[in-house]
Amino acid sequence: QVQLVESGGGLVQPGGSLRLSCAVSGMIFSTKTMDWYRQAPGKQRELVAGISSGGTTTYVDSVKGRFTISRDNAKNTVYLQLNNLKPEDTAVYYCRTVGTLGRIYWGQGTQVTVSS
Numbered sequence: 001q002v003q004l005v006e007s008g009g010g011l012v013q014p015g016g017s018l019r020l021s022c023a024v025s026g027m028i029f030s031t032k033t034m035d036w037y038r039q040a041p042g043k044q045r046e047l048v049a050g051i052s053s054g055g056t057t058t059y060v061d062s063v064k065g066r067f068t069i070s071r072d073n074a075k076n077t078v079y080l081q082l083n084n085l086k087p088e089d090t091a092v093y094y095c096r097t098v099g100t101l102g103r104i105y106w107g108q109g110t111q112v113t114v115s116s
Contacts (some may be wrong), residue, residue, distance in 0.1 A: 001026045002024075002105045003024070004022055004097065004108075006020060006094065006095055006109060008054065009092075010112070012085055013116050014087060015084055015085065018081075018082045018085065019082070020036070020081075021078075022107055022114075024077065024095075025076065026042075026089075027047040027097070029076040031053050032053060032098070033051060033052045033053060034050065034051050034069075034071060034078040034096075035048075035051075036080045036095055037093070038091035038093045045094070048060055049069040049072065055071070062088075069081075087114045088114075090097070090112060090113050091111065091112060092109040093112055094108075095107045
C-alpha cells in the first residue's frame, strides 16, 4: 500500500523559513519523480516544485530562488525547503507521485501559514 505522509508545516512570520518533509512507503521511491503542490483557499492546486529520479529539479516562477526541493533515497523522503516566505505562500502543501499504471498518489497535506 502506497503512503505519502507530509510534515513540517506551521505558522511563520514573513521572511521566515520552514522545511517540509514527505515520507513515502509502499513503492520504489528512488525510481519516482516527486512533486510538491500547494492549494490556497479559493484557488486551484498548483505545482510548486518537482524532482526527478535523477535529481533534476523544476520550480514554478513564483518560488524560484526561495524554495529548494531535494530527496534522500535512503530515507524514502522528499523535502521542500521554504525560505523568505511571503503571505501569498500560505496554503496547504501536498506531495504527489505517480505509481504503476499511472495511478496518482497524494499525501494528506500540511498547512503553511505566513502571517505577522
